[in-house]
Amino acid sequence: MNNRNLAIDIFRGLTMTLMVFVNEFWKVFNVPHWLEHFATLEDGMGLSDIVFPMFLFAMGMSVPYALERRIAKGYSTESTVRHIISRTFALLVMGAFICNQESRGMAGNRALWVFLMVVGFFLTWNQYPKDWKPARWLKTAGVLLLLVLALVYRSADGEPFQGLWWGILGQIGWMYLFCAMAYLLCHERKWIIPLLWIVLCFVNLSTVQMRDGSIWIGSNFIADLAGALQLGKCYGAIMGLGGMMLTLADWNLSGRKASQRMGIGLAAAAVLAVLGMAAHTGWIVSKNLGTLPWCLFVMAISVALYTFLRFLERKGWTGWFKPLAPAGTATLTVYMIPYLFIALWVAVNPTPAPWLTGWVGVGKCVLMAAVYICCAWGLTKAGIKLKV
Numbered sequence: 570m571n572n573r574n575l576a577i578d579i580f581r582g583l584t585m586t587l588m589v590f591v592n593e594f595w596k597v598f599n600v601p602h603w604l605e606h607f608a609t610l611e612d613g614m615g616l617s618d619i620v621f622p623m624f625l626f627a628m629g630m631s632v633p634y635a636l637e638r639r640i641a642k643g644y645s646t647e648s649t650v651r652h653i654i655s656r657t658f659a660l661l662v663m664g665a666f667i668c669n670q671e672s673r674g675m676a677g678n679r680a681l682w683v684f685l686m687v688v689g690f691f692l693t694w695n696q697y698p699k700d701w702k703p704a705r706w707l708k709t710a711g712v713l714l715l716l717v718l719a720l721v722y723r724s725a726d727g728e729p730f731q732g733l734w735w736g737i738l739g740q741i742g743w744m745y746l747f748c749a750m751a752y753l754l755c756h757e758r759k760w761i762i763p764l765l766w767i768v769l770c771f772v773n774l775s776t777v778q779m780r781d782g783s784i785w786i787g788s789n790f791i792a793d794l795a796g797a798l799q800l801g802k803c804y805g806a807i808m809g810l811g812g813m814m815l816t817l818a819d820w821n822l823s824g825r826k827a828s829q830r831m832g833i834g835l836a837a838a839a840v841l842a843v844l845g846m847a848a849h850t851g852w853i854v855s856k857n858l859g860t861l862p863w864c865l866f867v868m869a870i871s872v873a874l875y876t877f878l879r880f881l882e883r884k885g886w887t888g889w890f891k892p893l894a895p896a897g898t899a900t901l902t903v904y905m906i907p908y909l910f911i912a913l914w915v916a917v918n919p920t921p922a923p924w925l926t927g928w929v930g931v932g933k934c935v936l937m938a939a940v941y942i943c944c945a946w947g948l949t950k951a952g953i954k955l956k957v
Contacts, residue, residue, distance in 0.1 A: 574634060574816075576878040579890050580871075581627040582897025584620055589896075589907055590938040591617040596914075596921055597930025604931065609857035618856035619867055621737065622808045625744055626871040629812025632748050633820075636756075649753065657746040659694055659957035664739025665732060666690075666715070667908070674725030680916035682718060687908050689714040696956035738904075740805055748809040759817055766810040769803040773861045777802055779851050804859035811868045815875060827883045834876025841869035895945040901955040903945045910937075 594600050594617070606617045639649050666686050669675075675682060692711025697704035722730040735743065755761040775786035818837075822830050845854075845865030852860040881887055896903045925933050948954065 574630075574882075575887060576875060576882045577627065577630050577634070577816075578894070578897035579878050579882070579887065580630070580875050580897075581624070581900055582890065582893045582895075583874075584623045584627055585896040585900045585903050586893055586938055586942065587616065587620040588624060589903060589941050590934050591620060592907060593934035593937050594930075596925070597933060598921070598923070598926040600931060601927075606856065609855060610853070612853040612855070614854050614856060614863055614866070618863070619870065622804070622856075622864065622867045623871050625741065625805050625808040626812040626815075626868065628741060628745055629748050629809035629814075630816045630875070632745070632752055632809075632813055633816045636749065636752055640756075646753065650750075653746060653749045653753075656957045657742045660738045660742030660745065661735055662715070663690055663905075664736035664742060665730075666718070667738065668733045668736040669722060669724070669730055671736075676723040676725055676727065677721075680912045682722070683908055683915065684912040685714060686718055687905055687912070689718060690905060691953060691955060694955050694957050696954045698952070744805040744809045747806050748813060751810065752813060762810060762817070763814055766807065766814060769807050769810065770861055770864075773803045773807065773859065773864070774848070774852070777852060777858055777860050780853055785851075802859040804861075804864050807861075807864045808868065808871075811864075812871070815872060819879070827880055831876055831880045834872060834879070838869045838873035838876065841865050841872060845869060893942060895942050895949060899945045899949050899954050901957065902948060902953075903941055905955060906941045906944045906948075907937075910941075 591604065594605060602615065604616045607613050607615050636649065639652070644652075670679065670683055670686065689711045692707050692714065694711075695704075695707070697707070719730040751762065751765060755765075776784065779785060819830075822833060825833070842865070845862045848860075848865060849862040852858075852862055854860060854863045854866060856863055890897070
């Protein structure tokens, strides 16, 4: 359990690569619809609707490995809980900063503010060498810089820095907190995790709008509790616990042949797809609504992809992933680098080229994703890597 799972790194890396790729669509024109986000009431999903929940699924797969490593090293439960809360807090803070500069517009020099925001993130949460004395001062400088940025921030309407919603990183933070604490609490009784997943699916079905616009059950104690735990309609927790269950199943099948494990994995993906089709009779596929069919179809894709990657790992056929490796091992760094380019974009304020349309525009987005990964590789070689 303590050995690194390369298939998870590849899965996470592919997902993050796709995430920074689809995030570039706002700078180009006429992107093929199947690559974009579908509208809220449009029954279906594009590539952009898949990548974030797949990242939550990858996060869930990693949780058992991370916590078992801490347990094996002799860390106390109290220490592990503090570690979980610390990671969650970091993601919530970064999510809040990003949301403030994105959601309401900004007064003042937005380019400088965004640039300093990213610098503050790296100063505070860089993976410094152990026992390196300047690290404490650099972290302190990062915290002070972020405090100053929060104090001087004003929205386009003159409003101060606010919590707003938590954004992508904040959602990852809340789901990580839930999944990690669930794993700790169920560590000796892991069979509870699938039961909890079923309960969350029930909460989702009971609170999400059906095809005819009605709500199946509506407000109930379990749904209210889910809201209090920052789970919302539970789609993020469904994806995270789904990833945890896949890791636990992978461990339980460790003695099987590679072909048998691949067959079981693909069968599980097929079952999830069938469950998704069954739920689809009452609910549409919608990311914005967070419907269960959307969750189940994304989980089916995730299980099938991971099963295939695990097969490639056992065969030693993973050399093709090396160019994308930073996206799997320096994932947060890759996610943050585009904001440096956004700061440059805002400062220059160029007019988007009209010829960046269709597949030419998509090609430009592929190129930018490659640039971000190369930048992450260079920063990592220089000892700069976000780690929470």
